[in-house]
Amino acid sequence: MTDSWANSAAGPAASTAGPAVGGVLGVDLHLELRGSGLRAGLMDALREAVRTGRLAPGTRLPSSRSLAADLGIARNTVADAYAELAAEGWLTARQGSGTRVARRSAPRRATPVPPRTRPARGGPAHNLLPGSPDLAGFPRAQWLTAARRALTAAPHEAFGYGDPLGRIELRTALADYLARARGVYAAPERIVVCSGFLHGLMLLGQVLRARRVRAVAVESYGLDFHRNALTKAGLRTPPLPLDARGTRTEELSDLRGVGAVLLTAAHQFPLGMALHPDRRSAAVDWARATDGLILEDDYDGEFRYDRQPVGALQGLDPERVVYLGTASKSLAPGLRLGWLVLPEELVREVSGTKGEVDWVSSVLDQLTLAEFIASGAYDRHVRSMRLRYRRRRDQLVAALAERAPEIRVTGIAAGLHAVVELPPGTERSVVEAAAWQGLAVYGMSRFRHPSVAPGTDALVVGYGTPSDSAWPGALDALCRVLP
Incomplete structure (x- = not known):
């Protein structure tokens, strides 16, 4: 041989x-x-x-x-x-x-045609799942321009193993942007770049457990993989109830062993309300009195429509609040870029947990995002997408008013999703009917904490997810399955 x-x-x-x-x-x-x-x-x-x-x-x-x-x-x-x-x-x-x-044609295979009422085998025909922006809207040309500029200007040492805090160029750009756009106190030396929100939460979970924290309170409706990340770190996740004014943070003092709380203060996920100022103050007062921490998930704070901008909770007390941000909703989750703005006392612990070198976040992507922000391209992109998402939200509300006038839509003042309320007892059947029609959509119960009693039947409709060309078909499919 x-x-x-x-x-x-x-x-x-x-x-x-x-x-x-x-x-x-x-x-x-x-x-x-x-x-x-x-x-x-x-x-x-x-x-x-x-x-x-x-x-x-x-x-x-x-x-x-x-x-x-x-x-x-x-x-x-x-x-x-x-x-x-x-x-x-x-x-x-x-x-x-x-x-x-030689170039040869692939052999033809007989493909059975599925019934019209069943989704295609390759995936749903229409996708209204929340949690993703319109990926077709990613600013490819502007990103490429920023990448070329960043690569040309990058010092030789940028291509080494890297600071676990992340590139100083990105941390400086983020500090300026977050202070201006979100009201965050964000000195560059207090920012840690991570590989998306979940990575940042995992790092915080390990730090909290090392500090002998036993539990992190969470909102009674939220993402299960966020709770799971904390559970895997050895932390309990007792729920806090919600009402029309947001999470009832005044009840934090009633939870035993809780050393931190995870909040979506600017736009509660998935219900959609902003945390009332009194509840914000109550959370900060609790953290100061107990030496606790607030973990603020600002997942889509740039996208607001019918209300004044709601600044980050972190501005009330930068030493008690950890601010978690990400490019996942504003640009694309595939970039795997997020950031933690930390109280000064946590910087060394978090960076130490991350490791001696920055082994998770691409230097080129960090430098490109820094240039993208500093050049103003990020602001222009966010404004453009804000207008696009607002038009879709308006089209959603108008279509439901015409074709399903009994249906109430809430949580629409900001963000990339809406809550479509359903008649009691119909959520499961509507979600199943949607699946048979090739429409991917989640019911509200998917986001309920396991220990919380069932609440209002509803769909959580991610109107930011489809491309512009796919949006009309997805909206039509949604209207067809509503009772």
Whole structure:
């Protein structure tokens, strides 16, 4: 058996490429020649590489001379193998273009047509799940411009292992933006860049457990994977009740062993109300009196419509509130960029928990986001998306008023989702009917804390999720399944 790496020219573009430097052109190709005959072994190896997709259609193969030298066999053996495979249709050989993998149509497969009432196997036809922005709205051109500028200006040391706090360029840009747009006291040295909100919450959970905190209070409606992250850190998550004024933070003092509370103060998820000023003050008073902490999840604070901006709770007491922000809703969750604005006493503990080096957040993405913010592109993008989401919200409200006038819509003054209230006892049947119609949507009960009694039947409609082209169809599908 001969086992060797052969250098192969890559794809159709290779035919127009200039001379190879040092005789090296394209990609490496790993071939294993098995059996007693070299030509047969080479042909089998090439067939397998094409069949399995390791050699894509159009890939240019090495010359017979080059491949023979790489494999340590005679050039005629390679030339004969190429010629026979070309005759079989595996390869093509043209003057001036070299030997390439033949382009062949994939075999057709009979695909059963699903009934109209069932969703497609590849996923729902319409997606109104909350938690995601319109990914088609990601500002690709502006992001690329920022990336080029950031890469050009980056110092050499930026490509090392990195400060666990994150790049100073991003922390400085965030400090300026958060102070201006969200009312956050955010000195750069008190910001830790993390890989999204959940990563930040996991770090805080470990720090709190190391401080002998036994429990973190949570809102009675929220995301289960946030509760799970705290539970995995060894913390209990007792719920706080909610009403029209938000989370009843005055009841924090009644919970035993609680050392922190997780709040969505600007826009409660998923019910949608802002935390009343009296409740904000009560939370801060509790934290000061008990040496506790408030973990503030400001997940979509930039998007407000019919109300004055609601600033971050953190501004009331930066030494008692940990502010958690993310680019997931304003840009895209795939960037995996979030940030913690910490009380001074927590900076060393959190950065130590994160590790000696920044091993989770890409330096290039950090530098690009810093440039994106500093150039004003971030503000322009947020304003543009705010108008887009407001139009969708208005279209949602208008469509429901026309086609389902008995339905009440709440939580619509801000954010990327709305609460569509349902007649008592109908939530489960509506969610099931939506699934059969190819519509992905969550019921309110999905977000209820396990120890909380059932409340109002409702759907949580993520109107920010679909693209502009998909939105009308998703809205129509929603109206069809409502009782």
